Amino acid sequence: MRILIVEDDETLADGLSVGLRLQGFTPELVTCCADAREALAQGGFSAVVLDLMLPDGSGLDLLAALRAGGDRVPVLLLTALDQVRDRIGGLDAGADDYLGKPFDLGEVSARLRAIIRRAEGRASALLEWNGLRLDPSRMRGEMAGRELRFSRREFAVLRALIETPGVIVEKDRLEERLYGWQEGVESNAVEVHVHKLRAKLGAGFIETVRGVGYRLAEARP
Amino acid sequence: MRILIVEDDETLADGLSVGLRLQGFTPELVTCCADAREALAQGGFSAVVLDLMLPDGSGLDLLAALRAGGDRVPVLLLTALDQVRDRIGGLDAGADDYLGKPFDLGEVSARLRAIIRRAEGRASALLEWNGLRLDPSRMRGEMAGRELRFSRREFAVLRALIETPGVIVEKDRLEERLYGWQEGVESNAVEVHVHKLRAKLGAGFIETVRGVGYRLAEARP
DNA sequence: ATCTTCCACGATCAGAATCCGCATCGGGCC
DNA sequence: GGCCCGATGCGGATTCTGATCGTGGAAGAT
Known part of the structure; x- marks a missing residue:
């Protein structure tokens, strides 16, 4: 090792x-x-x-x-x-x-x-879910034959979600992941990034769990 | 906690x-x-x-x-x-x-x-009782083939109960779990959530122990 | 024992209050 | 210019509250 x-x-x-x-x-x-x-x-x-x-x-x-x-x-x-x-x-x-x-x-x-x-226990090399494939080394994705590009933050959020697909990721944890421990930002930055991600991935791909966080939807409608 | x-x-x-x-x-x-x-x-x-x-x-x-x-x-x-x-x-x-x-x-x-x-992170263990399966990482449940969704408070109550099925959970403890030690609610909020849960799970799933608290019923009639 | 009465506790409901997420925008920064 | 942060107002879901109604069961009477 x-x-x-x-x-x-x-x-x-x-x-x-x-x-x-x-x-x-x-x-x-x-x-x-x-x-x-x-x-x-x-x-x-x-x-x-x-x-x-x-x-x-x-x-x-x-x-x-x-x-x-x-x-x-x-x-x-x-x-x-x-x-x-x-x-x-x-x-x-x-x-x-x-x-x-x-x-x-x-x-x-x-x-x-x-x-x-x-x-x-938590590792995984391929990041794939529901028709979306993510390439962590290039910060790119692919969905239905179309290449998707993401900004740094967008990608960090999406990656956190896709590492445990279907599982709720608390908003705190997302912030932690984006900004490190120090002073969770006093803003709705995470929400904004989720918004942008939804614009790229289509509504319904990321589900909101009110009062808790976000997660990837189980199956596409 | x-x-x-x-x-x-x-x-x-x-x-x-x-x-x-x-x-x-x-x-x-x-x-x-x-x-x-x-x-x-x-x-x-x-x-x-x-x-x-x-x-x-x-x-x-x-x-x-x-x-x-x-x-x-x-x-x-x-x-x-x-x-x-x-x-x-x-x-x-x-x-x-x-x-x-x-x-x-x-x-x-x-x-x-x-x-x-x-x-x-490693939990994901399904909680199960009397035909109800609960997935804590998704805040969802399933019963008789139907998917059940819960709000945050509802889920917190249900989870507290199903963690020790059949055992009485004092109402104080439930409040504590929902609201932390400080700032107890001054109303029947817990009862309201139990009420909503019963509507979803069917009467008889959650038993009342007068003067003490609630518990999950041992067996379904 | 059985019945009646009584009351504290729980159930239920509806409206109020709160919380939370969404969309959007402008400014700072790289 | 693209990206990201922070602010804002809106709208809706969720939760709390308080009032009222229902009920279990103990105490006391018979």
Whole structure:
């Protein structure tokens, strides 16, 4: 299983790398946000070990951007032990778990296994539903022979919905997904995007569940 | 959301209880494994906060027994900070997360929210009783081949009842579930929703227990 | 025991109040 | 220019409220 380690402290990074290799993982190492972004864009990692403090930015921002783009790869945060506030923010930002430094190598791999196991339950490569096919890598879709294009936000909403077709996705969760943890926007942005999506997909494709959220309709009329 | 706190240290337990209540949870408190077992058998908790060291046994054993019995309620372990081995063991025993003492109250609730959210994703278990099948992820039901739809409140009441079929659910508890601990309604709102449910499910499906609450009927006439 | 009375609690209903989503627009920003 | 955020007013679904009516069952009488 490929694990991406994002850590600039060389000693720590090497230790992690060796330790995880011994545990049967296949770690790859990057040392800054920019490289991490690039690696993650390729995809194919089973999980990410992410340091919060990086030379070219905060790991939290990287994480938030990742989630906003719809990537749900499991993330294990590394944080200094006393940064309680960071830790809370991390979980809300979409991290699957975190670990305070200094940490035990056995614990790192136990937690990695745990979050990977959790993530497997929700994975799916093909996004397809009710005649709509979505290509996540191109942000495009296809329906009844016509190619559909979506803006970033539109696509994020649609993707969140199609990952669990038929299942209600709470509006909170959609906002969370679009904007990250920090301060759910004080507006009807989600509704607007749903509106635009309906214009492209046809009314009836996305159902409203009043007071709760949205979901994809079970069958097309 | 009802949270079961299993903790024998009175100071800690009270602190947790008050803190969680302020965060919008509805905590209930037990101080030993035996009581915890009993409470858990009733079901209806959104999560469990579990201390490892209890007067009548280890929380780990309780957890293991719980999982062995098929119960997947999210569990947050409380452990002394340096017991790394316990922590790893806890994750392997089926805990969803753990927290070292001393801990920050905000962190407890952040983690609770996180594990509850996760658990909801995997739920999708159909609730079934007496010919009614309920799908919580879709807020729909099906009975005698007919699809039933419910509003949010209706569904909340019905779900509370069907989670412990045949068991009486006090009206207070229903209100609590609908409106949170604060701001109880000053009217017969619950009764109204029960009324609407009966209209959809047929009279006799929900029984009234005068002076106490409601429950689902054992068998259909 | 049986019957009657009584009353607190629940059922029912309709109108009011509230909440929520939809459509639309303008301005800021990339 | 395209995209996204935030605001607004409207319309409708949902929920609450309060009044009234119905009823179970206990208390007391016979």
